Amino acid sequence: MTIVDPAAGSCPVLLPESERVLLGHGSGGRLSAELISEVLLPGLGPAAPGGPLEDAALVTVGGCELLLSTDAYVVDPLFFPGGDIGALAVHGTVNDLAMRAGLPVALTVAYVVEEGLPLTDLRRVAASVGAAAAAAGVPVVTGDTKVVGRGAADRLFVITAGLGRRLPGAAPTAAGARPGDVVLLSGPIGCHGVTVLSTREGLGFESDVASDSKPLHRLVADMIAAGGTGVHALRDPTRGGLAAAVNEIAAASGVGVELVEAALPVPEPVRAACEMLGIDPAYVANEGCLVAFVAPERADAVLTAMRARPEGAAAVRIGAVTDGGPVLVRTMVGARRVLDLPLGEQLPRIC
Amino acid sequence: MTIVDPAAGSCPVLLPESERVLLGHGSGGRLSAELISEVLLPGLGPAAPGGPLEDAALVTVGGCELLLSTDAYVVDPLFFPGGDIGALAVHGTVNDLAMRAGLPVALTVAYVVEEGLPLTDLRRVAASVGAAAAAAGVPVVTGDTKVVGRGAADRLFVITAGLGRRLPGAAPTAAGARPGDVVLLSGPIGCHGVTVLSTREGLGFESDVASDSKPLHRLVADMIAAGGTGVHALRDPTRGGLAAAVNEIAAASGVGVELVEAALPVPEPVRAACEMLGIDPAYVANEGCLVAFVAPERADAVLTAMRARPEGAAAVRIGAVTDGGPVLVRTMVGARRVLDLPLGEQLPRIC
Incomplete structure (x- = not known):
């Protein structure tokens, strides 16, 4: 139910629409985070995992x-x-x-x-x-x-x-990003989500694009061989896309991030599909790329190592970690916009 | 489809009803075993687990x-x-x-x-x-x-x-049962399956019986402390019940088993429910008991250790391992009947 507090005037306090699970609770966005923190983790009591929520x-x-x-x-x-x-x-x-x-x-x-x-x-x-x-x-x-x-x-x-x-000599963690870190992305974004959605709905883009689904452990091994403990945080931008992955790392690390829109590798069919659907490619799920937060002095070596592998051949630098504040994107015209954690479900059952 | 081979006379060779998954494929019985061996394991190719199918x-x-x-x-x-x-x-x-x-x-x-x-x-x-x-x-x-x-x-x-x-000093495996082994059962059978079915269908037995769902690792630790490497094989008789568990161990070990019907602990509400439904309690799922195949010289010590714990307070000896042949049950009147692996689904969605 939507709860309206009369004392607060006409502005409703948004709670889940009802006390039921919504599709958006599976989105990897804010509703997912709420479901985990409010419903699933409290049940675990003292057995609940401490610290940041990690991929493993x-x-x-x-x-x-x-x-x-x-x-x-x-x-x-x-x-x-x-x-x-x-x-x-x-x-x-x-x-x-x-x-x-x-x-x-x-x-x-x-x-x-x-x-x-x-x-x-x-x-x-x-x-x-x-x-x-x-x-x-x-x-x-x-x-x-x-x-x-x-x-x-x-x-x-x-x-x-x-x-x-x-792997010996490495301890990347969601809480590991530091101000000044360079943000690297291993490959183009949006392919998986657009492919699945287009195939399901028959939108026609599925002939021009394919899922990026692939294993990344060998890429990570090479990155760590090149960057060692300078590889501070890694995340694969699956549900919720790049926006969710970067926001989660920023929140767990207590830092801000500024991404450069012009640097984001968005394949043309993904761009076209996202324009038609009215969604931002940064929110679309990927299954074969990763975002890395790397100490600046190791960033070039790590980027070179990434590009030497097929999974990372298109790796690019997409931004840097700042002292704090929201995740920002510097647009093509030089303005800055906030890239928030998505609220709910844009693309259900994408993974 | 049912394939009838005219050369074989009027006796149909039973294949899966169609090339589709049936409810019975999830039963823990012969159809499950077929699905695993014919459809799921071949896909794994060289990565498929070798040797007997174990619980872990x-x-x-x-x-x-x-x-x-x-x-x-x-x-x-x-x-x-x-x-x-x-x-x-x-x-x-x-x-x-x-x-x-x-x-x-x-x-x-x-x-x-x-x-x-x-x-x-x-x-x-x-x-x-x-x-x-x-x-x-x-x-x-x-x-x-x-x-x-x-x-x-x-x-x-x-x-x-x-x-x-x-646990150090123990290596129970599905293939470990030996002729002469004593078969022990840690508690009454049939409670879980009857409870779930009765609750779902409103049969009325659910007021007299409750699931036996409970963890058994501490019981196993005490059994192994008492029996060491004499604890040859362990299995919890879940889907397919005691009949499936004993048949799986017998098949993996290449032995036969003879159980004593009078020794099987079947609570009265389970017996009544099974009679009404026309099913054998030995095929009903359990979630809090185990069947153990133990070297004869360690059987008394293991049974004593089992009875010293609440989870094993009602532990009993239910039979012995034979050289080969099917799993048999010696009935109250002294006859022997085969206790086969169940074919398909008697009680769907019981776990």
């Missing part, structure tokens, strides 16, 4: 520094140019580990299947999980499958978890 | 012996006497680790939420996850939440993964 959690067992991560995939459609729900699930979890300098050691995969799904679809997804895991050099060691009746799920959901070991 | 996979990282497991929970209803989907998800993953002598170190939790789910329900489940994890002494270190539109999921699915460390 650090767990120490018998002296081994391990990383653990999980992701649920509900993308619609299951298959799209450049990928499918199976490869996406593998890449997403491998990348969450990589954002904390983790190399993947083992994956688990769980399927929730709707009764009536063609076995050919399930076979194709399972083969894609296997191929993506093999290409990333990580075994799928265990899994689970549940079947629910028709109408109780939309075809297929894939949920992966990943175990990683930490 | 052993992964070695930097000299540390770790266990990894995952489970998807789609139980309907979300709340039932004795538990809910959140506690069930924690207990199930803790128990899968325990079946390989793993103590839980960290859990991940992923939620797939249907738009419109009351936030009170989600809060209640999240609190139950937290309480169950705290009671089991394991932190939930990371998670993920996805929201899908109305009708694209049935309220809420919860998917957990668990990381465990192996």
Whole structure:
């Protein structure tokens, strides 16, 4: 419900529209953050993770520094140019580990299947999980499958978890960005979200663009070899896009960021699709690029290392970390606008 | 489709009804086994787990012996006497680790939420996850939440993964049962499945019976302290019940098993419900008991250790491992009947 406080005049205090879960709660934006902080984490009580919310959690067992991560995939459609729900699930979890300098050691995969799904679809997804895991050099060691009746799920959901070991000499964390850091982006933005949306809705852009879904752990290993502890923070801009990723790092680190609009690599079909849909490419999900916050004295070396790999061939410098304040974008005409955390859902079921 | 081979006379060769996923593929029975071996594992190719299918996979990282497991929970209803989907998800993953002598170190939790789910329900489940994890002494270190539109999921699915460390001096495995082993059961069977089904369908038994959902890792630790390497195989009889668990261990170990019907602890409300529904309690899912295959010379010590804990207070000896052949049950009148792996789904969405 919308609560109106009469003492506050006519300005309503916006609460969730009702005491129900909204699509926007899954957006990776402000509503997602609220759901996590107000509903999900309090339930965990003293067991709740402390500190900033990271892509993967650090767990120490018998002296081994391990990383653990999980992701649920509900993308619609299951298959799209450049990928499918199976490869996406593998890449997403491998990348969450990589954002904390983790190399993947083992994956688990769980399927929730709707009764009536063609076995050919399930076979194709399972083969894609296997191929993506093999290409990333990580075994799928265990899994689970549940079947629910028709109408109780939309075809297929894939949920992966990943175990990683930490690369020595690196400790990137969401809270690690420092004023003066250079912000690097490994490749063009918007391809995944536009591809999935265009395929689902038949918008026609899907013939000109493909998902960027790919594993980034080898890129991260090379970046850390080049930048060491100068690689302060890493994040893959998935749900909520670049805007959410940069805002989350800025908030967790207590810093501001200024991005340069002219430097943002937006492929032409993505730009055209976003103009037609009235959305900003900075809010569109990616599944194969990362944003890095690097100490200025190591930035050139890290950028060179990124460009030496196919995943980072188009890497660019997109901005710098400031002392504080909001995330700003310097536009082509020299003005500054705020790039806020998105509120809710622009593109549902994109991953 | 049902394929009839005219040369074989009138006896139809049963294949899956169509090339589509059936509810029975999620049953934990023969159809599940077929789906895993024919559709899901081949996709993994060379990355597929070798050897017997275990409740949790052993992964070695930097000299540390770790266990990894995952489970998807789609139980309907979300709340039932004795538990809910959140506690069930924690207990199930803790128990899968325990079946390989793993103590839980960290859990991940992923939620797939249907738009419109009351936030009170989600809060209640999240609190139950937290309480169950705290009671089991394991932190939930990371998670993920996805929201899908109305009708694209049935309220809420919860998917957990668990990381465990192996108890020293023990290596129970599904392939470990040996002829002569004593078969022990830690508590009464059928409570979970009957409770969930009765609550969902309003059969009335739910006032007399509650789910046995609980963590078993401390029970396993005490069993291994008492039985050491004499604890050959452990399994929690979840989907497919005791019949599936015993058949899986027998198949993986290449042995037979003879159970004594009179020794099987079936509570009166479970017996009444099963009679009404025309199902065998040995096929009904449990979430808080385990079946153990123990070397005969250690069986008494292990049974004593089990009975000393609340989770194992009602532990009993239910049979013995034979040289080979099917899993048999010696009935009250002295006859022997085969206790086969169930074919398909008797009780859908029980976990």
